Amino acid sequence: xxxxxxxxxxxxxxxxxxxxxxxxxxxxxxxxxxxxxxxxxxxxxxxxxxxxxxxxxxxxxxxxxxxxxxxxxxxxxxxxxxxxxxxxxxxxxxxxxxxxxxxxxxxxxxxxxxxxxxxxxxxxxxxxxxxxxxxxxxxxxxxxxxxxxxxxxxxxxxxxxxxxxxxxxxxxxxxxxxxxxxxxxxxxxxxxxxxxxxxxxxxxxxxxxxxxxxxxxxxxxxxxxxxxxxxxxxxxxxxxxxxxxxxxxxxx
Amino acid sequence: xxxxxxxxxxxxxxxxxxxxxxxxxxxxxxxxxxxxxxxxxxxxxxxxxxxxxxxxxxxxxxxxxxxxxxxxxxxxxxxxxxxxxxxxxxxxxxxxxxxxxxxxxxxxxxxxxxxxxxxxxxxxxxxxxxxxxxxxxxxxxxxxxxxxxxxxxxxxxxxxxxxxxxxxxxxxxxxxxxxxxxxxxxxxxxxxxxxxxxxxxxxxxxxxxxxxxxxxxxxxxxxxxxxxxxxxxxxxxxxxxxxxxxxxxxxx
Numbered sequence: 001x002x003x004x005x006x007x008x009x010x011x012x013x014x015x016x017x018x019x020x021x022x023x024x025x026x027x028x029x030x031x032x033x034x035x036x037x038x039x040x041x042x043x044x045x046x047x048x049x050x051x052x053x054x055x056x057x058x059x060x061x062x063x064x065x066x067x068x069x070x071x072x073x074x075x076x077x078x079x080x081x082x083x084x085x086x087x088x089x090x091x092x093x094x095x096x097x098x099x100x101x102x103x104x105x106x107x108x109x110x111x112x113x114x115x116x117x118x119x120x121x122x123x124x125x126x127x128x129x130x131x132x133x134x135x136x137x138x139x140x141x142x143x144x145x146x147x148x149x150x151x152x153x154x155x156x157x158x159x160x161x162x163x164x165x166x167x168x169x170x171x172x173x174x175x176x177x178x179x180x181x182x183x184x185x186x187x188x189x190x191x192x193x194x195x196x197x198x199x200x201x202x203x204x205x206x207x208x209x210x211x212x213x214x215x216x217x218x219x220x221x222x223x224x225x226x227x228x229x230x231x232x233x234x235x236x237x238x239x240x241x242x243x244x245x246x247x248x249x250x251x252x
Numbered sequence: 253x254x255x256x257x258x259x260x261x262x263x264x265x266x267x268x269x270x271x272x273x274x275x276x277x278x279x280x281x282x283x284x285x286x287x288x289x290x291x292x293x294x295x296x297x298x299x300x301x302x303x304x305x306x307x308x309x310x311x312x313x314x315x316x317x318x319x320x321x322x323x324x325x326x327x328x329x330x331x332x333x334x335x336x337x338x339x340x341x342x343x344x345x346x347x348x349x350x351x352x353x354x355x356x357x358x359x360x361x362x363x364x365x366x367x368x369x370x371x372x373x374x375x376x377x378x379x380x381x382x383x384x385x386x387x388x389x390x391x392x393x394x395x396x397x398x399x400x401x402x403x404x405x406x407x408x409x410x411x412x413x414x415x416x417x418x419x420x421x422x423x424x425x426x427x428x429x430x431x432x433x434x435x436x437x438x439x440x441x442x443x444x445x446x447x448x449x450x451x452x453x454x455x456x457x458x459x460x461x462x463x464x465x466x467x468x469x470x471x472x473x474x475x476x477x478x479x480x481x482x483x484x485x486x487x488x489x490x491x492x493x494x495x496x497x498x499x500x501x502x503x504x
Contacts, residue, residue, distance in 0.1 A: 015455055018293045019424070020283030021470065022457070024276075027298070031272030041270045043305075046279070046296035049455070053295075076436040077456035078443040108436075116439030134460070153460055172271070184328040184360075187368030191330040203267055203301070204329035205274070208386070208405055218273065 006039045006169040009061040012046040013054055013072040013082055014150055026071045026155050033159050038169030038222075039067070049073060054085035062089075062145050067166065072150030074139065076116040083140075086147055087124035097123035100138050107136040131161040141165065173224040174249075175231035180214040181243035182206070189237040190217065197230035199223055216248070258291045258421040261313040264298040265306055265324040265334050266402055278323045278407050285411050290421030290474075291319070301325060306337035314341075314397050319418065324402030326391065328368040335392075338399055339376035349375035352390050359388040383413040393417065425476040426501075427483035432466040433495040434458070441489040442469065449482035451475055468500070 010030050016022040024046070031041045042065055047053040054073075061068045073082030087094040100121035105113055120137035123129065130139035130146060132154055139148045139158045148158045179186070183206045194202045200221035207214055217234050221227045231247070238245040262282050268274040276298065283293045294317055299305040306325070313320045325334030339346040352373035357365055372389035375381065382391035382398060384406055391400045391410045400410045431438070435458045446454045452473035459466055469486050473479045483499070490497040 012296075015453065015472075016457060016470070017279075018283060018296070019426075019472065020280055020287050020293070021426075023280045027269075028272055028275045031270060035272050041272070042300065044264075044270070044296070044298035048294065049453075075456065075458060076439040078439070078446050079453075079455050112437075114436060114440065116443075117436040119439070120436075151458060151460060174271075174273075184366055184369040184372075185364075187328040187330070187371070188366060191368075194330050201267065201301075201331075203331050204327065205268060206327060206403060208403060218268070220267075220271065 004167065004169050006037075006067070006167050007042050007065040008034050008039050008067040008069065009043040009045070009065045010041065011054070011057055011061055011068060011070040012044065013049065013070055013085075014046075015048045015079075017046050017072075018048050025152055026150065029152065029156055030069050030071075030159070033163075035172060037163065037166055038171040039166065040169065040172075049079050049081060051081050051085045051088060054082060055089035058086060058089040058145065062143065066144060068145045070145065070147045071155055074120065074137070074147060074149055076114075076119050076137075080119070082147060083122050083124060086142060086145065090124060090126075090142055092125040092142075094122055094124045096121045097127075097129065099129055103136055103138065130158050133157050170222045172220050172222055173227045174218055174220045175227050175247065176249045177217045177219075177231060177234050177238065178214060178246045178248045179217070179238045179243045180212060181238065181241065182213065183215045186215065186217075186238060186241050186243065189241055190234065193230060193233045193237055197226065197233065199226045200230045202230065202234065256419065256421050258289075258319070258419050259294045259317040260286050260291050260319040260321065261295040261297070261317045262293065263306070263309055263313055263320060263322040264296065265301065265322055265337075266298075267300045267331075269298050269324075270300050277404055278402065281404065281408055282321055282323075282411070285415075287424065289415065289418055290423040291418065292421065292424075301331050301333060303333050303337045303340060306334060307341035310338060310341040310397065314395065318396060320397045321414075322397065322399050323407055326372065326389070326399060326401055328366075328371050328389075332371070334399060335374050335376060338394060338397065342376060342378075342394055344377040344394075346374055346376045348373045349379075349381065349392075351381055355388055355390065382410050385409050422474045424472050424474055425479045426470055426472045427479050427499065428501045429469045429471075429483060429486050429490065430466060430498045430500045431469070431490045431495045432464060433490065433493065434465065435467045438467065438469075438490060438493050438495065441493055442486070445482060445485045445489055449478065449485065451478045452482045454482065454486065
């Protein structure tokens, strides 16, 4: 079985994330979307509304990963500079895209298709549009880069239009085992299980809740039989250490 | 009035963020913490549990910003590799830190201070400890880099210990004006207000909720009088365009 490894990065654009005003949730939504397609999200960057910063981050990421997904900065206001930054990164021109203009001309009443709204039809040369069924103004794809809105509802709708364009990888399977034991009590046993199951990655995530503490152990891998075998080894190890393993899910 | 610009970056370390299993909230907490100290968060990166990736990202960020804050990967299990990655990035050795060993020896009962738990006392040479009042195992500071736990409750406690070590900047003031108008209706007016108030940054953030849509306009700047003046100009512009401005806060 040959294995295609498809990788991705996310570039979140926006002062509002860096100031702490807005909690980014788009990255998590994209991560789950990519996971379902078997695409490995390898890196995320967040930069502010600064053209050179956006272009530099984009060029670093697009050279390194199969795909890059950007969010934010494609609206009608003066602080929406993503399209220009992307054109700069790709060293291409940018102008009003006829298809985008046509879509927006239908959406707005005569007299309401203002110059500001026309800005949303400015698309870098060679890009193709990404459909926005929520508020019409399109995203776009240029090379291996997908440029999406920052509003979560719109971003998620755009992902649906992007999905068929992506090369899929082999999906990663995951098994999660929860136990009320402290991480430090099972760390040695866990390291042994990891050493004996090299085709999977085992993560250990302690939790502290009002009703007590514990650890979640997550086994991830592309071979579902190997994941299950390692998960059972983790459960046996937890029992051997005196704990009670609870399988809480077989997703990522 | 001389102005000290203090900058920062966050480096989130962990496969669980990239897989979508965990929604990162630490970045937002750090952003707000830094905002209160007048420190500009300029960039965020998320990388997986891969030593070379962690070291490369850390070296890129620490060369560029006043401070770097990392989260994740300092626990007792095999997937906790941040301390080693940081030592590699700084090209220093790493060993059991006597103060960290002493702290942990007090925390754990005889026989429970396992080799795995001792791993949490491995600190890169030249680093100083960051106090962890929640679960004892310390973070550390090396140069301009602060290495913190990934568990949010512990991470936030560590920030309290770090705060007195930081050079503070001039706090950014913010005024937020909400209106039920679409972004595209006020974009031209907003651009004029921005052009006339160059010392502040005006952001425009559309929202779509069950009870309708609208836009939040955020004026940010270090001179509170200039922020207020620009905020009033935004309000006047919204009224002139036929909308109702609502001041919903003077924070970031």
